[in-house]
Amino acid sequence: MRGENVTNVREFILVGFPTALWLQYVLFAFFLLAYLFVLAENTTIVLVVWASAALHKPMYYFLASLSFLEVCYVSDILPKMLDSFLFQRRSISFAGCMTQLYFFSSLVCSECVLLASMAYDRYVAIGQPLRYSAIMTPGLCVQLVTLSYASGFTISMIKVYFISSATFCGSNIMNHFFCDISPILKLACTDFSTAELVDFVLAFIILVFPLISTMLSYGHICMAVLRMPSSSNRWKAFSTCASHLTVVVIFYMAMIFMYVRPQAIDSRSSNKFISAIYTVLTPIVNPLIYCLRNKEFKGSLKKSLGIDQALGEEPTFHH
Secondary structure, eight states, rough: TTSSSOOOOOEEOOOOOOOOOOOOOOHHHHHHHHHHHHHHHHHHHHHHHOGGGGOOOOOHHHHHHHHHHHHHHHHHHHHHHHHHHHHHOOEEEEHHHHHHHHHHHHHHHHHHHHHHHHHHHHHHHHGGGHHHHHHHHHHHHHHHHHHHHHHHHHHHHHHHHHTTOOOOOOEEEEEESSHHHHHHHHTSSSSSSOOOOHHHHHHHHHHHHHHHHHHHHHHHHHHHHOOOOOOOHHHHHHHHHHOOOOOOHEEEEEEHHHHHHHTOOOOOHHHHHHHHHHHHHHHHOOOOOOOOOOHHHHHHHHHHHHHHHHTTOOOOOOO
């Protein structure tokens, strides 16, 4: 582009889901209800864990942290998406796009580390139950959650710095419903190989190392469970970890599907539809997986809502 007049892009146009106007309104209603449901259930988890002394344990502290993260996650993406459905406003400023990308990337990266921390908590609970209280102290739990957010937001700051340093002077039409790395870099009109390399290296670090840590934790958990003499104890130990392992599998399958292939998002790709489903489905499903199977949490929720008092019953907590 040297020697030519270049006009840098100051805003992007998000293509979103180009459909008939009536279907846009249907999608608006669907995603609005999903957004409200995500906010309601995840906020409920945070408040119940905070209010119930019976849930002041590492496992629920991590669960509340994950719920808070997912409230932030959907709030970064869905409001703009809903605005485009209802008012057909598809433009987003360059600064707004980079801000959305930064928080989206930061929260995804933070979730990687947080899921690894939750796996370590389950390993200590099952593999070293007698030392659990001594190891998983409140201080260590705070440090692990702080590490999750600090690593995610720091790594994303570096990634977004290199991405925003690229020159955007051609088309500003982005074939996606939010600002993600691949569709943004497709619009760069200068060499962005450095930004791609930085993104790949940092993504490898923040995705692979927590995944390895999670796999090692569950490897030790499996060995500890197999050494248990009682089949009932083995089943109880497995059931306490099954929900977390399910969330881990869903998270990494989505990440692999959306980002492991080069040039993953293009005009003929259905990845943005998968991204939309994942963006809404995961924050909805995760609390259901964790809490509907957890008698202790359900007991605390009923107590907080006054259901047990209304029925003349006392909640029973299962440790």
